[in-house]
Amino acid sequence: MNGLGNEIVILDLRGAEGGVVPDQVRAIHRAEGLAFDQLMVLFDPRRTDTAAFMRIYNNDGSEADACGNGTRCVAYWLLREGDQRDVKLETAAGVLDCRREGEYSFRIDMGEPRLAWRQIPLRDPVADTRSVDLPIAAIDAAELGPASLVNMGNPHAIFWVQDVEAVDLAKIGPLLEHHPIFPDKANISLANVVARDHIRLRVWERGVGLTKACGSAACAALVAAVRGDLAERKARLSLPGGDLTIEWRESDNHVWMTGPVEFESETGLDLR
Numbered sequence: 001m002n003g004l005g006n007e008i009v010i011l012d013l014r015g016a017e018g019g020v021v022p023d024q025v026r027a028i029h030r031a032e033g034l035a036f037d038q039l040m041v042l043f044d045p046r047r048t049d050t051a052a053f054m055r056i057y058n059n060d061g062s063e064a065d066a067c068g069n070g071t072r073c074v075a076y077w078l079l080r081e082g083d084q085r086d087v088k089l090e091t092a093a094g095v096l097d098c099r100r101e102g103e104y105s106f107r108i109d110m111g112e113p114r115l116a117w118r119q120i121p122l123r124d125p126v127a128d129t130r131s132v133d134l135p136i137a138a139i140d141a142a143e144l145g146p147a148s149l150v151n152m153g154n155p156h157a158i159f160w161v162q163d164v165e166a167v168d169l170a171k172i173g174p175l176l177e178h179h180p181i182f183p184d185k186a187n188i189s190l191a192n193v194v195a196r197d198h199i200r201l202r203v204w205e206r207g208v209g210l211t212k213a214c215g216s217a218a219c220a221a222l223v224a225a226v227r228g229d230l231a232e233r234k235a236r237l238s239l240p241g242g243d244l245t246i247e248w249r250e251s252d253n254h255v256w257m258t259g260p261v262e263f264e265s266e267t268g269l270d271l272r
Contacts, residue, residue, distance in 0.1 A: 004242040006037050006067075008039075008073045009028065009038075010070075019055070034269075038064065050095060051089060052074075053089075053091075064153070066153020069261075071215070075099075075100065076261045079100050086098065086099050086100075104260050105259070109255075110152055110153070110216065110256065114150070114152075115223075117149075120149050120151050123182070129148070130224070130227050132146055132181075134176060136172070136176060144159045144167070145159065147159050152217075154216050155187065156220035156221075157182075157187070158190075158221050164190040169202055169204050185206040186206060187214060196231050197234065198235060199237050200239075201218060222246040226248055233247060234248075
């Protein structure tokens with residue numbers, strides 16, 4: 001499947017024994033027709049009110065706590081038959097509420113943003129995660145300016161620029177992803193505020209690289225924009241793969257993401 005071009009493989013292991021290890025994740029990514037940005041692995045639920053327990057892997061075998069585009073794809077997979085419109089998923093980051101909005105459109109509760117420096121997490125304390133300098137010898141700091149830091153299940157660093165295409169994200173992405181201040185590495189985004197209800201975004205995903213879309217990055221960018229008084233609490237986030245609607249609700253502090261999915265193919269897989 002894909003969500004805004006974010007390539008997703010769902011491995012449904014409900015009812016099966018065992019799981020997957022990083023070598024198997026990388027092998028699946030190399031298999032013909034199965035290259036992915038994220039692998040969503042479904043296990044039997046641990047709670048009575050959820051449909052599955054979900055683990056998320058990047059294509060380098062590392063594990064992620066959140067993937068909004070992949071979660072929408074999983075919601076489609078679980079709700080593809082019948083009239084049910086809502087489903088709950090367990091993840092390492094908590095329980096996610098998913099709702100079908102249309103045949104191929106889903107709304108996901110991505111939970112509350114984490115904003116304190118220990119929650120990002122950062123190696124060193126900072127006074128304000130809304131504006132943090134991330135110097136790298138190979139990067140002109142004046143070109144990017146400070147970053148806004150948000151954890152939306154994954155650590156995110158958002159740089160505010162005039163033109164998201166003018167900066168070589170393929171060059172600076174891996175350098176900033178592995179910046180020593182991020183003990184768990186970070187997703188790196190370039191964001192441009194077109195209007196208070198519209199933000200353009202390009203993303204370098206940790207463990208993946210340049211990607212057409214990243215749902216958790218879109219959520220993090222909206223949160224960062226609101227904290228900086230650059231945007232309203234609901235906005236359209238435009239990524240290379242398409243648009244997401246993101247809302248940071250004041251009522252419960254949760255971030256909701258709405259966007260499309262596409263089903264591409266289904267196949268059996270031998271993990272032996």
